Amino acid sequence: MCGIVGIIGQGPVASSLVDALKRLEYRGYDSAGVATLENGHLERRRAEGKLRNLDALLQQKPLRGRIGIGHTRWATHGRPTENNAHPHATNKLAVVHNGIIENFRELRAELVAQGHEFVTQTDTEAVAHLVTEQINQGLSPVDAVAASLPRLKGAFALGMLFDGEEDLLIGARRGAPLAVGYGEGGEMYLGSDALALAAFTDTITYLEDGDWVILRRGFAEFRDESNRVVQRAKLKTQASAFVVDKGNYKHFMAKEIHEQPEVVARTLAHYIDFANNCVRLPFELPFDPKALTGITLTACGTAYYAGLVGKYWFERFARLRVEIDVASEFRYREAPMPENGLMLVVSQSGETADTLASLRYAKTQGQKIIGVVNVSTSTIARESDVAAPTLAGPEIGVASTKAFTCQLTVLASLAIALGRARGVLSADEEKRLVNELMVVPGLLAxxxxxxxxxxxxxxxxxxxxxxxxxxxxxxxxxxxxxxxxxxxxxxxxxxxxxxxxxxxxxxxxxxxxxxxxxxxxxxxxxxxxxxxxxxxxxxxxxxxxxxxxxxxxxxxxxxxxxxxxxxxxxxxxxxxxxxxxxxxxxxxxxxxxxxxxxxxxxxxxxxxx
The missing domain is CATH 3.40.50.10490 (Glucose-6-phosphate isomerase like protein; domain 1)
Structure with missing residues (x-):
């Protein structure tokens, strides 16, 4: 995860790719990379950490290709290292990818048996080798993608650049958003959303779910999931004037509902090690899980209902008794709190007054605090012992949607982690539950x-x-x-x-x-x-x-x-x-x-x- 950019340009595109990725930094990421064609052949530059590291690498080893793809990644399968950073490549193509390929293990085993050598821990590499195998069988890049997409399971957006193809980018969408931009002089763009492309164009076409697109200079051909050529509307966007754009949706709420396959996958990526089928929390627990005596959970509104669902998971998977109350009631009850207890507070904004007051009361009672929040700089995040981010991204609609499902995702991950740490869940049980979580983004799609x-x-x-x-x-x-x-x-x-x-x-x-x-x-x-x-x-x-x-x-x-x-x-x-x-x-x-x-x-x- 979590940002995709592609450019078919008139001049060198590497710096423009990085500039576009900077517009997506708000999504969060842990590594970045770009690939272009240099004298017709694929070249990559990748770096762990912030985009400034990629910038510095490009200063040392510049790329001058007129066509390329770029990516910022939240680690899903494999640690956030340069080797696991996107784009992933074979001798035939480079791929950038948002989302999760659920059946990557089966594909990987099949492709290894056919002689392919994998060099990363990622699910994305399976896509590169799958398409490569089709090309090796004699198919053109376009036909190879057409043959490969039906074999992929999960929620994803893809961008592909091909060796020897100076005038071809291919994008595909299932669950995660993807847009095409139209520039001057035949320049064409591919991006996770309009914001990524706002510096280049105000004319956008959004892929519908299941669509894929063939881009050439001045040309875009859209196909649906049945591989039929379809027409998709061009829209004017105001993304350059706003931090967040509605895209092709009538309301922010509709857009945020449809973002859920992507943002739930992003949140899962922060908590789950899919390569090893286990939970890897992005923080150290501020207590001994085996000494934990119970959980008190408090929140307001939709976040409270997320907590009610979480109660079932904590009690079942971790065998911990959970007391839950709406924060506006809890804060005035002067409730006795258990020794070696954990307080979980859930808030989209991280500024909810009643929830914050409950947190502060719990601290006076010697509780350890985990704040489940969508804003990492919020007061609740700062005052908690540990902040557990939901990574839903900006939620503009007042009625919470994607923040709710991301809260559920975090609570599920925490419940599994505590169950395993307390010896309640076996390694096999944890693996089963993680496998069930891994398919959630695809089911949402x-x-x-x-x-x-x-x-x-x-x-x-x-x-x-x-x-x-x-x-x-x-x-x-x-x-x-x-x-x-x-x-x-x-x-x-x-x-x-x-x-x-x-x-x-x-x-x-x-x-x-x-x-x-x-x-x-x-x-x-x-x-x-x-x-x-x-x-x-x-x-x-x-x-x-x-x-x-x-x-x-x-x-x-x-x-x-x-x-x-x-x-x-x-x-x-x-x-x-x-x-x-x-x-x-x-x-x-x-x-x-x-x-x-x-x-x-x-x-x-x-x-x-």
């Missing part, structure tokens, strides 16, 4: 394809006044979050309940007019959720079921609507199921004509009580 169906269902919700959300286990906090999202931006009254509580009161609300959204992944409590669902059906409630094919079949009752999710292991389904819940609220509010990004009465960072 798959869930984005459900948007047309979700938009249709949202039109029904936009005509109602009340909505009920139900879930069990980690899906219960998702029911609370779904109801909150709908309230925040559509102003429809909505409530979330634990499905088992239905008959203890909320069932009185159900009639033929009430939409009931049931969150039902195939998990250990599915049978119980189905029983509650049938109680709703018996009373005429209009059920919209969010689940996979198995859970929808298990419902065995008429449904007013269904959102069929991809099959997945249940442990971290909450991260994936969050996306359709967000999309449902978003499209309902858009249908009703509401101000999605700036809903009434709300602020992004609540710095007062």
């Amino acid at each position: 798959e869930s984005m394809k459900l948007e047309p169906k979700i938009e249709q269902l949202s039109h029904r919700l936009g005509k109602t006044t009340d909505v009920l959300y139900l879930g069990r286990g980690p899906s219960y906090p998702l029911a609370l979050e779904g109801a909150l999202k709908l309230k925040e931006i559509s102003y429809i009254h909505a409530e979330g309940y634990a499905a088992g509580e239905l008959k203890h009161g909320p069932i009185a609300l159900i009639d033929e007019q009430l939409p009931v959204i049931v969150i039902a992944p195939s998990d250990p409590v599915l049978e119980k959720t189905v029983s509650n669902l049938q109680e709703v059906s018996a009373r005429g409630g209009k059920i919209i079921l969010l689940g996979d094919a198995h859970s929808i079949a298990a419902a065995a009752t008429p449904l007013a609507g269904e959102i069929v999710m991809p099959a997945m292991a249940p442990d971290f389904s909450a991260i994936v199921y969050a996306a359709p819940i967000q999309m449902l609220a978003y499209h309902t509010a858009v249908f009703m004509g509401k101000d999605v990004d700036q809903p009434r009465n709300l602020a992004k960072s609540v710095t007062v009580e």
